[in-house]
Amino acid sequence: MDIKAAVMKLLEESGKPLKRKHIQRHLKADATKKEVKKALRSLVKTDEIAKEGKKAYRINAKAKEDSNSSDSESDDEKDDRQPLPIAEQLRRKKAPTSSTKSPLQENPKNNEKVEDDHVSDIDEEIRRLEEELKNDNDSDSEEDSDEESEASEREPTDDAGGVISLSTLAEDRISALPTSCLPSNKRRKLKGIDGDNSAGKTISNGERKSNKRKRDDSQKSTTEISAGLKAAVKVVLNGYVARSNEKIPFYCRVCAKQYADSDEFFQHKRTEFHKAAVEMEKKASYCKLCRKQLTSPVQLQEHLHSKPHKDRLQMMKNRQPQRQRK
DSSP, rough: OOHHHHHHHHHHOOOOOEEEEHHHTTTTOOHHHHHHHHHHHHHHHTTTTEEEETTTEEEEHHHHHHHHHHHHHHHHHHHHTOOOHHHOOOOOOOOSSSOOOOHHHHHHHHHHHHHHOOOOOOOOHHHHHHHHHHHHHHHHHHHHHHHHHHHHSSSOOTTSSSOOOOOOTOOOOOOOOOGGGOOOOOOOOOTTTTTOOOOOOOOOHHHHHEEEEEEEHHHHHHHOHHHHHHHHHHHHHTTTOOOOSSSTTTTTTTTTTTOOOOOOOOOHHHHHHHHHHHHHHHHHEEETTEEEEEEEEEEEEETSHHHHHHHHHHHHHHHHHHHHEE
Protein backbone atom coordinates (compact mmCIF):
# COMPACT_ATOMS: atom_id res chain seq x y z
CA MET A 1 0.00 0.00 0.00
CA ASP A 2 1.25 3.46 -0.93
CA ILE A 3 1.72 5.41 2.29
CA LYS A 4 1.52 8.83 0.62
CA ALA A 5 -1.82 7.95 -1.00
CA ALA A 6 -3.11 6.67 2.33
CA VAL A 7 -2.13 9.91 4.06
CA MET A 8 -3.76 12.04 1.33
CA LYS A 9 -6.93 9.92 1.50
CA LEU A 10 -7.10 10.25 5.28
CA LEU A 11 -6.70 14.04 5.13
CA GLU A 12 -9.36 14.26 2.39
CA GLU A 13 -11.85 12.15 4.37
CA SER A 14 -11.30 14.09 7.59
CA GLY A 15 -11.68 17.49 5.93
CA LYS A 16 -9.72 19.16 8.72
CA PRO A 17 -6.07 19.36 9.81
CA LEU A 18 -4.75 16.27 11.61
CA LYS A 19 -1.79 15.75 13.88
CA ARG A 20 0.97 13.35 12.98
CA LYS A 21 0.11 11.14 15.96
CA HIS A 22 -3.49 10.87 14.72
CA ILE A 23 -2.28 9.87 11.24
CA GLN A 24 0.13 7.30 12.70
CA ARG A 25 -2.69 5.82 14.81
CA HIS A 26 -4.89 5.32 11.72
CA LEU A 27 -2.04 3.87 9.62
CA LYS A 28 -0.52 1.78 12.40
CA ALA A 29 -1.35 -1.52 10.72
CA ASP A 30 0.04 -0.48 7.30
CA ALA A 31 3.11 1.65 8.09
CA THR A 32 5.60 2.36 10.85
CA LYS A 33 6.12 5.67 12.58
CA LYS A 34 9.30 6.36 10.60
CA GLU A 35 7.60 5.69 7.25
CA VAL A 36 4.68 8.01 8.08
CA LYS A 37 7.08 10.76 9.09
CA LYS A 38 9.05 10.34 5.84
CA ALA A 39 5.85 10.41 3.74
CA LEU A 40 4.63 13.62 5.42
CA ARG A 41 7.99 15.29 4.79
CA SER A 42 7.97 14.38 1.10
CA LEU A 43 4.35 15.56 0.69
CA VAL A 44 5.23 18.92 2.27
CA LYS A 45 8.16 19.29 -0.15
CA THR A 46 5.91 18.63 -3.16
CA ASP A 47 3.32 21.15 -1.84
CA GLU A 48 0.56 18.53 -1.75
CA ILE A 49 -0.04 19.16 1.94
CA ALA A 50 0.89 21.96 4.31
CA LYS A 51 1.80 22.00 7.98
CA GLU A 52 0.54 24.45 10.55
CA GLY A 53 2.40 23.77 13.77
CA LYS A 54 1.99 20.05 14.50
CA LYS A 55 -1.08 19.67 12.27
CA ALA A 56 -1.07 18.81 8.55
CA TYR A 57 -3.84 19.56 6.03
CA ARG A 58 -4.34 18.98 2.30
CA ILE A 59 -3.90 21.80 -0.22
CA ASN A 60 -6.46 22.05 -3.04
CA ALA A 61 -5.20 22.49 -6.62
CA LYS A 62 -7.25 25.66 -7.13
CA ALA A 63 -5.92 27.21 -3.93
CA LYS A 64 -2.42 26.23 -5.00
CA GLU A 65 -2.85 27.98 -8.36
CA ASP A 66 -4.31 31.06 -6.67
CA SER A 67 -1.44 31.19 -4.28
CA ASN A 68 1.08 30.88 -7.12
CA SER A 69 -0.65 33.66 -9.12
CA SER A 70 -0.86 35.90 -6.08
CA ASP A 71 2.84 35.32 -5.43
CA SER A 72 3.72 36.30 -9.01
CA GLU A 73 1.54 39.42 -8.80
CA SER A 74 3.07 40.42 -5.54
CA ASP A 75 6.53 40.02 -7.07
CA ASP A 76 5.55 42.30 -9.96
CA GLU A 77 4.16 44.88 -7.58
CA LYS A 78 7.33 44.75 -5.58
CA ASP A 79 9.37 45.38 -8.72
CA ASP A 80 7.14 48.38 -9.54
CA ARG A 81 7.38 49.72 -6.05
CA GLN A 82 11.15 49.75 -6.01
CA PRO A 83 12.32 53.24 -4.98
CA LEU A 84 13.87 55.41 -7.68
CA PRO A 85 16.71 57.86 -7.10
CA ILE A 86 15.69 61.44 -6.35
CA ALA A 87 17.23 62.78 -9.54
CA GLU A 88 15.29 60.24 -11.64
CA GLN A 89 12.02 61.11 -9.90
CA LEU A 90 12.57 64.83 -10.61
CA ARG A 91 13.41 64.12 -14.25
CA ARG A 92 10.23 62.05 -14.67
CA LYS A 93 8.19 64.71 -12.96
CA LYS A 94 9.45 67.63 -15.01
CA ALA A 95 10.16 65.88 -18.30
CA PRO A 96 7.58 66.72 -21.09
CA THR A 97 5.54 63.86 -22.56
CA SER A 98 6.11 62.68 -26.11
CA SER A 99 2.44 63.16 -27.13
CA THR A 100 2.36 66.89 -26.37
CA LYS A 101 4.78 69.01 -28.28
CA SER A 102 5.34 72.52 -26.88
CA PRO A 103 6.01 75.48 -29.12
CA LEU A 104 9.44 75.86 -27.57
CA GLN A 105 10.47 72.49 -28.97
CA GLU A 106 9.90 73.75 -32.48
CA ASN A 107 12.64 76.33 -31.95
CA PRO A 108 15.93 74.52 -31.28
CA LYS A 109 17.61 77.47 -29.57
CA ASN A 110 14.74 77.91 -27.15
CA ASN A 111 14.70 74.18 -26.58
CA GLU A 112 18.38 74.12 -25.57
CA LYS A 113 17.79 77.03 -23.20
CA VAL A 114 14.89 75.25 -21.53
CA GLU A 115 16.95 72.08 -21.15
CA ASP A 116 19.77 74.04 -19.50
CA ASP A 117 17.31 75.65 -17.09
CA HIS A 118 15.79 72.26 -16.37
CA VAL A 119 19.20 70.70 -15.60
CA SER A 120 20.17 73.59 -13.31
CA ASP A 121 16.84 73.26 -11.44
CA ILE A 122 17.50 69.55 -10.94
CA ASP A 123 21.02 70.23 -9.65
CA GLU A 124 19.70 72.83 -7.21
CA GLU A 125 17.01 70.45 -6.01
CA ILE A 126 19.58 67.69 -5.46
CA ARG A 127 21.85 70.10 -3.60
CA ARG A 128 18.96 71.22 -1.40
CA LEU A 129 18.00 67.64 -0.55
CA GLU A 130 21.60 66.74 0.33
CA GLU A 131 21.79 69.72 2.70
CA GLU A 132 18.56 68.62 4.36
CA LEU A 133 19.93 65.08 4.86
CA LYS A 134 23.15 66.48 6.28
CA ASN A 135 21.24 68.70 8.72
CA ASP A 136 19.11 65.75 9.79
CA ASN A 137 22.23 63.68 10.48
CA ASP A 138 23.79 66.51 12.49
CA SER A 139 20.66 66.89 14.60
CA ASP A 140 20.53 63.12 15.22
CA SER A 141 24.17 63.05 16.36
CA GLU A 142 23.54 66.03 18.68
CA GLU A 143 20.53 64.25 20.22
CA ASP A 144 22.60 61.10 20.75
CA SER A 145 25.39 63.04 22.46
CA ASP A 146 22.81 64.79 24.69
CA GLU A 147 21.32 61.46 25.70
CA GLU A 148 24.77 60.04 26.49
CA SER A 149 25.67 63.05 28.62
CA GLU A 150 22.36 62.80 30.51
CA ALA A 151 22.93 59.08 31.10
CA SER A 152 26.44 59.76 32.40
CA GLU A 153 25.08 62.45 34.72
CA ARG A 154 22.45 60.07 36.06
CA GLU A 155 25.08 57.41 36.88
CA PRO A 156 26.33 57.46 40.51
CA THR A 157 29.78 58.90 41.10
CA ASP A 158 30.93 56.00 43.26
CA ASP A 159 32.38 52.82 41.85
CA ALA A 160 29.34 50.94 40.55
CA GLY A 161 31.43 47.97 39.49
CA GLY A 162 32.63 47.24 43.03
CA VAL A 163 31.39 44.40 45.23
CA ILE A 164 29.17 45.31 48.17
CA SER A 165 30.01 43.21 51.20
CA LEU A 166 27.14 42.69 53.64
CA SER A 167 29.02 40.32 55.94
CA THR A 168 29.41 41.23 59.61
CA LEU A 169 32.93 39.77 59.55
CA ALA A 170 34.14 41.87 56.60
CA GLU A 171 36.42 44.02 58.78
CA ASP A 172 37.90 41.10 60.74
CA ARG A 173 41.50 40.32 59.94
CA ILE A 174 43.65 37.30 60.83
CA SER A 175 46.63 38.42 62.84
CA ALA A 176 50.09 37.48 61.57
CA LEU A 177 51.90 34.55 63.18
CA PRO A 178 54.86 35.30 65.45
CA THR A 179 58.31 34.48 64.14
CA SER A 180 58.61 31.54 66.55
CA CYS A 181 55.68 29.81 64.80
CA LEU A 182 56.97 30.35 61.26
CA PRO A 183 58.91 27.56 59.50
CA SER A 184 62.67 27.90 59.22
CA ASN A 185 65.37 26.20 57.19
CA LYS A 186 67.68 25.66 60.14
CA ARG A 187 69.42 22.32 60.53
CA ARG A 188 67.75 19.98 62.98
CA LYS A 189 69.94 18.90 65.86
CA LEU A 190 69.71 16.08 68.37
CA LYS A 191 69.48 17.16 71.97
CA GLY A 192 72.59 16.32 73.98
CA ILE A 193 74.56 15.25 70.88
CA ASP A 194 74.66 18.22 68.51
CA GLY A 195 75.42 21.71 69.65
CA ASP A 196 72.49 23.70 71.11
CA ASN A 197 71.94 26.88 69.09
CA SER A 198 68.63 27.93 70.65
CA ALA A 199 69.17 31.61 69.96
CA GLY A 200 69.07 30.95 66.20
CA LYS A 201 72.07 33.16 65.50
CA THR A 202 74.61 32.51 62.76
CA ILE A 203 77.88 31.26 64.26
CA SER A 204 81.23 31.58 62.57
CA ASN A 205 83.69 28.72 62.21
CA GLY A 206 85.91 30.02 65.04
CA GLU A 207 83.02 30.27 67.47
CA ARG A 208 81.80 26.82 66.46
CA LYS A 209 85.23 25.30 67.14
CA SER A 210 85.54 27.02 70.49
CA ASN A 211 82.06 25.87 71.49
CA LYS A 212 82.95 22.32 70.48
CA ARG A 213 86.12 22.49 72.62
CA LYS A 214 84.17 23.74 75.63
CA ARG A 215 81.56 21.06 75.13
CA ASP A 216 84.17 18.32 74.91
CA ASP A 217 85.86 19.61 78.06
CA SER A 218 82.59 19.69 79.95
CA GLN A 219 81.72 16.20 78.80
CA LYS A 220 85.12 14.92 79.90
CA SER A 221 84.75 16.47 83.31
CA THR A 222 81.20 15.17 83.86
CA THR A 223 81.67 11.71 82.39
CA GLU A 224 85.03 10.76 83.83
CA ILE A 225 84.61 7.12 84.77
CA SER A 226 87.15 4.98 86.47
CA ALA A 227 88.65 2.02 84.66
CA GLY A 228 87.08 -0.49 87.07
CA LEU A 229 83.62 1.04 86.66
CA LYS A 230 83.99 0.94 82.88
CA ALA A 231 84.97 -2.72 82.97
CA ALA A 232 81.98 -3.60 85.19
CA VAL A 233 79.58 -1.70 82.95
CA LYS A 234 81.05 -3.34 79.88
CA VAL A 235 80.44 -6.78 81.34
CA VAL A 236 76.83 -5.87 82.00
CA LEU A 237 76.32 -4.46 78.51
CA ASN A 238 77.90 -7.50 76.88
CA GLY A 239 75.25 -9.69 78.46
CA TYR A 240 72.48 -7.30 77.42
CA VAL A 241 69.22 -8.92 76.35
CA ALA A 242 66.37 -6.82 74.98
CA ARG A 243 63.36 -7.15 77.25
CA SER A 244 61.25 -4.33 75.91
CA ASN A 245 58.28 -6.66 75.34
CA GLU A 246 58.16 -7.71 78.99
CA LYS A 247 56.47 -5.38 81.46
CA ILE A 248 58.46 -5.94 84.65
CA PRO A 249 57.97 -3.42 87.47
CA PHE A 250 61.04 -1.78 89.05
CA TYR A 251 63.40 -3.35 86.51
CA CYS A 252 66.41 -1.44 85.20
CA ARG A 253 66.83 -2.37 81.56
CA VAL A 254 70.31 -0.85 81.21
CA CYS A 255 71.80 -2.47 84.30
CA ALA A 256 69.62 -5.64 84.02
CA LYS A 257 68.66 -5.52 87.72
CA GLN A 258 65.31 -6.14 89.43
CA TYR A 259 64.27 -4.18 92.54
CA ALA A 260 61.54 -4.86 95.07
CA ASP A 261 59.91 -1.44 95.23
CA SER A 262 60.05 2.02 93.73
CA ASP A 263 62.32 3.45 96.45
CA GLU A 264 65.10 0.99 95.66
CA PHE A 265 64.55 1.47 91.92
CA PHE A 266 64.83 5.30 92.01
CA GLN A 267 67.75 5.08 94.44
CA HIS A 268 69.55 2.85 91.93
CA LYS A 269 68.88 5.36 89.13
CA ARG A 270 70.70 8.03 91.15
CA THR A 271 73.89 5.95 91.47
CA GLU A 272 77.03 6.65 89.46
CA PHE A 273 76.97 3.10 88.07
CA HIS A 274 73.54 3.58 86.48
CA LYS A 275 74.42 7.01 85.11
CA ALA A 276 77.63 5.70 83.55
CA ALA A 277 75.77 2.74 82.04
CA VAL A 278 73.14 5.04 80.51
CA GLU A 279 75.84 7.31 79.07
CA MET A 280 77.78 4.41 77.60
CA GLU A 281 74.64 2.81 76.20
CA LYS A 282 73.67 6.09 74.55
CA LYS A 283 77.07 6.28 72.86
CA ALA A 284 76.96 2.60 71.92
CA SER A 285 73.53 3.00 70.29
CA TYR A 286 74.27 6.18 68.26
CA CYS A 287 74.95 6.11 64.49
CA LYS A 288 77.30 8.99 63.64
CA LEU A 289 76.95 8.50 59.91
CA CYS A 290 73.16 8.78 59.87
CA ARG A 291 73.06 11.06 62.93
CA LYS A 292 70.47 8.85 64.62
CA GLN A 293 70.06 7.99 68.28
CA LEU A 294 68.69 4.46 68.66
CA THR A 295 67.23 2.89 71.79
CA SER A 296 69.70 0.03 72.30
CA PRO A 297 72.85 -1.53 70.84
CA VAL A 298 70.72 -4.33 69.42
CA GLN A 299 68.68 -1.82 67.47
CA LEU A 300 71.92 -0.19 66.32
CA GLN A 301 73.08 -3.53 64.86
CA GLU A 302 69.77 -3.84 63.01
CA HIS A 303 70.18 -0.30 61.73
CA LEU A 304 73.71 -1.00 60.45
CA HIS A 305 72.34 -3.81 58.26
CA SER A 306 69.47 -1.70 56.92
CA LYS A 307 69.33 -0.32 53.37
CA PRO A 308 69.23 3.45 54.27
CA HIS A 309 72.45 3.12 56.30
CA LYS A 310 74.21 1.19 53.55
CA ASP A 311 73.11 3.71 50.89
CA ARG A 312 74.42 6.61 52.97
CA LEU A 313 77.69 4.77 53.60
CA GLN A 314 78.15 4.20 49.86
CA MET A 315 77.39 7.86 49.14
CA MET A 316 80.03 9.01 51.64
CA LYS A 317 82.56 6.63 50.13
CA ASN A 318 81.89 8.06 46.68
CA ARG A 319 82.44 11.59 47.98
CA GLN A 320 85.84 10.89 49.51
CA PRO A 321 87.77 10.57 46.18
CA GLN A 322 86.32 13.89 45.02
CA ARG A 323 87.52 15.63 48.19
CA GLN A 324 90.99 14.13 47.80
CA ARG A 325 91.23 15.46 44.22
CA LYS A 326 90.39 18.97 45.40
